Amino acid sequence: MDSPSAIESPATAGTAPASATSPLKRAFERIFTRHLMNIAILMALPVIFTVSLNPARESMRDPDIWWHLADARQLMTTHHFIWTEPNSFTVGGQPWVNPEWLAELPYWFSYQALHLRGIYFAEWVIICANLIFLYWRGFRRSGHAGAAWWAAALAFLLISVNSGPRTISIAYLAMSSELAILEAYKGGKTRALWLLPPLFCIWINLHGSWLIGLALFVLYILCGSFEFKMGAIEQEPFAPADRNRLLTVLAVSVAVLLINPYGWHLMWNPIDMMSNQKLNIANVMEWKPLNLSTAAGVSAFAAMCLMVVANAFKGRKWRIYELAFIFFAWYAALDHMRFAFLAAVITTPFLAVDIRRGFNLSSDEKTIPAANAFMVAAAALVILFIFPTEKNLKEKLGTFFPMQSLEQIQPSWRTFDSDTVGGMMAFLAKPDFIDSRFDIFEHRGVLGDYLKAMYLVSPLEVFDHYRIDHVLVTDTMPVAYLLKHTEGWTIVKSEKTGEDVYVTFARTPGARAGSSIVGPTNK
Missing domain, CATH: 3.40.50 (Rossmann fold)
Structure with a gap:
């Protein structure tokens, strides 16, 4: 696999020696790599196709962002965390904790700086950050920029089910970080594992999805605790030192969850959602099963079929935790449509590997910097052209x-x-x-x-x-x-x-x- 610096440096196969190339040309080639082109195109996709970002469609419709902003405003003006419900006359004054207070702040600061355009800008940046992270993880795992791009593009269609100025979009960056850390640890970077406790310390203040992240970490440890070799599965058990290190990091990660303004109340919040909020889950559309006739449903079905077909063409050895992660991701997405985003975060790197191996893709190191620059400029122009004015967003707000x-x-x-x-x-x-x-x-x-x-x-x-x-x-x-x-x-x-x-x-x-x-x- 290519070194970590491969995503930053263009391939130079077939080019003249550096000594014969001008510094300006070398800088041009170093900047306008295939990766920059792929990232630029990925950044243009949300403003074109995402319902909540395309100004001609449903910008500003999301009902959640407004009470998030109200909560963030109270926090930033009173400098006290919310302990009682602040907005309604039906339950006002009753005990309540804000489980997403930290993820609300980027939207609040953006709104303060740019008003409605700030909300739009923050949403676009967060979605793009997720796509770029998925592209990077796909490339790191597959070593092929083209395969990583197609996997990330398919992930974009899955992400669209949760499009909007959502706090959970920020939390999924934390989940991608966790999975990247586990991949680095699997690659021999044992020190990277100690990034998990501070990550969970931040994550619990972002969103209740930290519990899913913790479950994935536990699943990773359990699946690697024994040897299994049969058919396409080939797994060696963790060495005693690795197992002890993983358990220690897990224990520390659980302990630091208490570092939040609400203590154990915030730890209980996602458990309360699962066990005590039946009406909520039954009546919110995003908790419904994934409809396979929607864009996200078709994309999920296409991704699953692609993984099956690619492995049928050219299979590979799997570790048990990889299969467990993939099965969990697709089950969650099919059972609750909002978890299509989660499925994209978990499965995209595996899909990039399957695309490259299954379809025998040749190396894509050769690149044309001038063509890359043209595509980057075209993507930038599309983004600038579509990016709405404050007036447009105010008018759109009045239609919802x-x-x-x-x-x-x-x-x-x-x-x-x-x-x-x-x-x-x-x-x-x-x-x-x-x-x-x-x-x-x-x-x-x-x-x-x-x-x-x-x-x-x-x-x-x-x-x-x-x-x-x-x-x-x-x-x-x-x-x-x-x-x-x-x-x-x-x-x-x-x-x-x-x-x-x-x-x-x-x-x-x-x-x-x-x-x-x-x-x-x-x-």
């Missing part, structure tokens, strides 16, 4: 959120809102009924009541229970139809946003939410 309706909400109102606008209400410092966090709302029974209202199980009773005096929903929602035909409720605001029309209902003073329903003849 009823900004005028939200602005008119008064602090004293008890507004029942859909979860898609709750985060924006929190960002605008408007008290909301619910937002897309769901965790604390499920624990306090609010999520269950929200679903009862939205699915017309007992909406009027819910409004009575929470003393709701205003309702903000789209006019196509069942609860909107109900309120149009219920005495005591009137529409005080209607706002067109893209394909939706948001209506604000107000309860007539003195009327109960559960007033009688008016029949069609009395409308």
Whole structure:
């Protein structure tokens, strides 16, 4: 395999001796390598094809980023970590920890510097960082830039399922770092293993996916604890010194998880998600099984088929941990569509190896710096051309959120809102009924009541229970139809946003939410 510096230096096969080349030409060739071209093209892919980054599609629609920004604003203005729910009138003041506080800060600082363009820029940089990291890991493992690029390009299609200004995108950089460290350790760099404890110390403050990373580390140790040689699997057990080193690093990694502002509460958070948030998992689209008819589903199926076909053409020896990682990744992606991103992070380097070996790709060391420079310039122009202005993003924001309706909400109102606008209400410092966090709302029974209202199980009773005096929903929602035909409720605001029309209902003073329903003849 090529040395680590191979990704930074162009191949010089077939070129004139260095002494016969001008310094300017040598610098040009050193800069415009095949790797720079591949990376530039990868960086252009998100702004062209990602739904959340292409300004012509759904930029600024993500409902989560707004309550993340509200949380980050509170942290940076009060200089105190959040210990109680700060945004809603339903669970406000109840104990709550912010498990993603550190991953919120890059988006907050970007927003402070560049406003809406800052959110867009931060999302693009983080997605590109993931793609470049996957490309680098694929190249390090396969030694072939072309194979690494195709594997990373396929990974981009999987990543798109979690596209958006998401904190988990930052956490997946931590997961890539963990897997790169384990690869370095397997390659004989034993000291690299000690990078894992500080990595986990940071990771637990980024996102609850640290638990998956810890599980992968445990799986790595378990799978390497015994000898197994049969068919395509060939594995030697860890030497006693290696096993002791791995166990020591694991113990230290677990211990440093307590280095966070919330202590054991943050360690419990992802476990609580798995065990105590059934409504959350059942009602959020990203927790649904992967739909194979979507772009991400087709890409996942293509990646799995490609790995099978490539190994059928020219198989290789596998270690048990490699198979365990791959099986886990694809199972997780098929069971929950949001984990297609995770599958990309885990499987891309293996896929790069399979592409090179399975299809007998010849060396791609020869390169044309001038052609590389042209492609880099073309990718840069595409990015600059598509990159939106602040005005464009403000206009786009107004096609997804009823900004005028939200602005008119008064602090004293008890507004029942859909979860898609709750985060924006929190960002605008408007008290909301619910937002897309769901965790604390499920624990306090609010999520269950929200679903009862939205699915017309007992909406009027819910409004009575929470003393709701205003309702903000789209006019196509069942609860909107109900309120149009219920005495005591009137529409005080209607706002067109893209394909939706948001209506604000107000309860007539003195009327109960559960007033009688008016029949069609009395409308």
